[in-house]
Amino acid sequence: MAAKRKLFEDVGAVAPVAATPGLIDGRRGARRGIRVWLVAIFLLVAMMIAVGGLTRLTDSGLSITEWKPVTGALPPLSETDWVAEFEKYQASPEFQLQNSQMGLEEFKSIFWWEWGHRQLGRVIGLVWALGFVGFLAARAIPAGWNGRLLGLGALGGLQGAIGWWMVKSGFVGENVDVESYRLATHLGLAFVILGLTAWYVFLLGRSETDLMQARRAAERKLVGLSTGLMHAAFLQILLGALVAGIDAGRGFPTWPDMNGQFFPADAFYVPGRPVWAAFFENPGLVQFMHRMAGYLVLAFGMVAWLRGRQSAHGATRGAFHGVMAMLVAQVALGIATVLTAAHMDVAITHQIGAVILWVLIIRARHLAMYPVAGSIREGTA
Template structure:
């Protein structure tokens, strides 16, 4: 006979223990060593940024052609004896730069420029080694998150390509009557460096949050702002390439006046390069190259203002702050560019201008990231 039940009995009551919920199903099998890989990429980012700065100093000190051979392995060791130094110096003395520009240079002066170029190449080897050890280690330990193996391998491939492009650039200054490297090759070399730097920064930002957090954040994506910041990123990259063309032919030292260029808005003989076709002036005429860099700088700042005005309307406080930082850095970078021109590319000013380009590049990428993956603020904490 069935037992009578109380009308107040809770329906479906079950005294058995309920197992705890298992959160993070999206990240299951995808997490890997996100934190460790992120720190490894931060190290690579710092090394690549240092590489760009050392490369700039190598160019500004006219040291880039001091080593006339490409020896990726054996070149890691510098000359150890007087005889080795004499042999290295003799190779440089056979180069066009020595014959046409540095005739009579003594061994002590040669050593000074040699160390800049050797240090630049050595830093490249260090970056390659850090990448290889990290990638192989994480891969062997099966700690790379799902979908990240190709991205991390791609960074290494770009690094290897960059080494080859570096020699392609240097070799252009070791033949004919060239006393500098070809400016378009220098621009390619610097451009790839900023691509590597940008990808590394983007990966560091992505690894700062879990896949589930990124998926949740993307639901609040600000598409228009993301598109504008992407356009600003491309424009800034173009300006970086133009800056490399300026550095490649020492155009920054040719017109130490502002806002005019030696008394003119548009420089005289801007399309003239002896013995070269008209198109070559866009790469080899100092006046035209610097004019393009100046005009692009003004337009970049103007576009940056437009992007900021849109960014300040974002519903997310972190995003608004990120676009304000871009605007401030754009203005500072323009001032640094003007001072660089007025001082005829003084070493310290010019390298500070290059550092400004790195910082601006990263700030644009961060604002773009926050447009794609906004950080939700809190009204209670005043971060909305």
């Protein structure tokens, strides 16, 4: 039978109850270490997007005609190996219809771009696998994060398969390029992986307790606007991939008109294809959609910025200022890309600009959802 207790005995006399795992922070795990690991993956994926863009701009993507995830990590090591690899390329439509004058030395230059692109993908997969298995074995993954981190790796594996699905389309019939909608799928998934990684980095930069408290002060309208801007920017990225896939950026090197017209002539015509195919394959129509979407994203971004600059939180205001500045710069880069007929340096800068803008939008959305309380005394309010 339990002993009787005095009326006020429990005040300051009862031993503190141990925190129950799973409440608020639960198993904190190695949040800082996992964050560093994810930052490394983020930088590698951003580099992968840039290298992929250069691979496309140098017409190197179809130089390797086979998909060998393991053995393909080794490049040709002898002259005999190089000749054998070149012979495989010579059987492709791209060589026969477009590059029939190419010699072995020229082939080597485009081979190295594609090999580097694929090798970087292998490095990303290895960094993810080593980190995930290591943190998992050490039981250092915070509660609720196993599925998120595993899902990131699964998306990376899917990206590799989609990459080959894209490249394979360039060896069918008389294709001398990969199909544009497959390129858009490949690039779109790369931005999804990059965006998720950035979001996880932002979340792991603060404790679960801090995030739960900050969520109560979330600016709902601003979250909605930034979410809409994120979706609009993603659509514009996909349209940009369609432009790159059919070299539509080189056909109308004038602005604000398109070779003297607002709407390009024969926009809905693609030889031997139905009308709907023009939205993916007609250079004029695809570039027109990309231009119009760019204007809409700029307008949407201005609305989000005007709302964001009224935020009560200094960090949030700063984040939306950054988005607006980069959005204007990205539009200017897009115009420069058009006027230079997609010159390599300008075009790749435009693609890198899309990466920067994408991450800035995600960061602004994060701060709208989880605002950082500032201090009037320190001037951070």
